[in-house]
Amino acid sequence: MQDIIKAIEESAKKIKYLIETGDTSKSEFENSTGDTQLKLDIQSDKIIEEIFAKIPTIKAIVSEEQDEIKNINENGKYLIAYDPLDGSSLVDVNLSVGSIFGIYENEFNAKNIVASVYVVFGPRVEMVVTTSEVKMYRLLNNEFKFIQNIKLNEKGKLNAPGSTQNCWTSFHKQLIDDIFTDGYRLRYSGGMVPDLHQILLKGGGLFSYPATSDRPKGKLRQLFEVFPFALAFEKAGGQAIDGEKRVLEVHTNHIHDTTACFFGSNTEIKRVLEVYSKNV
Known part of the structure; x- marks a missing residue:
């Protein structure tokens, strides 16, 4: 290695x-x-x-x-x-x-x-x-x-919401709005690497790239982007999910498959799971 x-x-x-x-x-x-x-x-x-x-x-x-x-x-x-x-x-x-x-x-x-x-x-x-x-x-x-x-806290302060907002589901938009209402700070550059790096170094928060009406399977590639960061977040004490289950349980059919993904500390991921379990 x-x-x-x-x-x-x-x-x-x-x-x-x-x-x-x-x-x-x-x-x-x-x-x-x-x-x-x-x-x-x-x-x-x-x-x-x-x-x-x-x-x-x-x-x-x-x-x-x-x-x-x-x-x-x-x-x-x-x-x-x-x-x-x-x-x-x-x-x-x-x-x-x-x-x-x-x-x-x-x-x-x-x-x-x-x-x-x-x-x-x-x-x-x-x-x-x-x-x-x-x-x-x-x-x-x-x-x-x-x-x-690098180790994540149980709860973070940052929120990095990705994808085209007018293609979000209503419940995802409400989730993001509620997180901001609770005092989380927007940190989103449009670059997956710097945004996730910031969340890891600052102790936690949420990065989301959900399934949307224009991209029902998400945009980010499993093998090249999602799985590598999922491993990092889990080993740092956080979680990575697709909205319903661990990202590292998502099945790959093709090398360029994509998936919805949420990376964060435990409090934020629990919040996503609660919302998505009621709406998906």
Whole structure:
């Protein structure tokens, strides 16, 4: 596992340089889910793939930017699903973005995720590694140094409501309104990585990306985004659900499947479950 972490560190340094110097314009291509790829997406994907190809313990990889699983080493142990540059459209307005990695064994599904890593590219570059614990590292003098363990409080103060609001169900809108009425503060940049990182570092709150009328299965991808963060939130003492059950019990039929998702500390997730159990 350590060789994979080191490979991710290497990719992060190269992507940091790419973000600082690269072309932020759109390419002529779309990814498998129909999103127009930025040139940064394609270049970040290439950086990671080339680095992972050298790691003997990696059996196969799949990127959010590609259509199929790529076999790397027949005798490898780990399968890695990754989003090379989540929120890449925020780069040209100088907001934080990130890379997300889900590390699996045997098969790409929730029950087989064994670790996850995400990297935040902002004013500082930080990497959060989840195994049995959640540990944060910061890039200092071109090396990642351990900073702290991350643990959530039982109750948080932040609310990050995602997706298109005019496509929300009435009960979800009421839930979000009630949370704000109770004094929670809005924190939403449009980037999954920085928003979830903020909730983890600030001790808790709620990030939601529900099923909506335009996206009844949610927008965020299971293997590349949802499962890696679900593992981090659970190991940090919080929860991740799809509105009814644990995210890490959600079934995957296709590598690009999506799901509704709610990440947070225990008080906020309990509140979501109470509302959704009465309305779904």
